[in-house]
Amino acid sequence: MANKPLPDDYYQRLEEIQKIDFTLVELNLYLDTHPQDLEAIKQYNTFTKKAKELRQMFEERYGPMIHFGHSYSTHPWAWIESPWPWQV
Amino acid sequence: MDTSFRKSFEPFISRFDPCKPIPVKYYETPPQLYLGFQPEGLEQFSPAEALKHGTLWPALYAPYSNPYRHDGK
Numbered sequence: 105m106a107n108k109p110l111p112d113d114y115y116q117r118l119e120e121i122q123k124i125d126f127t128l129v130e131l132n133l134y135l136d137t138h139p140q141d142l143e144a145i146k147q148y149n150t151f152t153k154k155a156k157e158l159r160q161m162f163e164e165r166y167g168p169m170i171h172f173g174h175s176y177s178t179h180p181w182a183w184i185e186s187p188w189p190w191q192v
Numbered sequence: 193m194d195t196s197f198r199k200s201f202e203p204f205i206s207r208f209d210p211c212k213p214i215p216v217k218y219y220e221t222p223p224q225l226y227l228g229f230q231p232e233g234l235e236q237f238s239p240a241e242a243l244k245h246g247t248l249w250p251a252l253y254a255p256y257s258n259p260y261r262h263d264g265k
Binding site: 123126134137141 | 229232233239243248249
């Protein structure tokens with residue numbers, strides 16, 4: 105895993121996650137000022153569920169995405185394996 | 193490039209100005225100034241487009257192009 109180039113699938117999945125996460129950021133900010141908007145809340149929950157699934161599938165293949173308890177780790181401790189998030 | 197948010201004014205140019213005068217100056221008035229409290233159910237980009245455009249809402253999409261460069265980049 106150290107310095108093997110990453111498969112395309114890694115980047116495709118990452119981009120899918122980025123799309124959903126960005127939309128979630130926007131919806132979150134919108135909902136901060138529109139707490140009554142039921143449609144937006146439904147959409148937010150659907151996207152959150154999708155984001156969790158995507159992240160889980162990604163982590164099964166490529167290891168933890170976010171540390172400090174946001175992702176599981178295999179043995180040995182996977183977080184220190186490259187690439188680091190900023191190296192991807 | 194949608195520049196309908198761009199406004200301009202002509203500053204006074206004095207004969208004693210040390211630098212080359214800028215005849216017209218521009219300023220941006222992005223859509224959120226006109227939108228006020230965002231209504232519910234506003235049209236949305238798809239997640240892919242939203243990531244590209246940097247906003248989920250087409251009504252708030254206002255890309256900047258430099259008016260002072262002739263090619264407008």
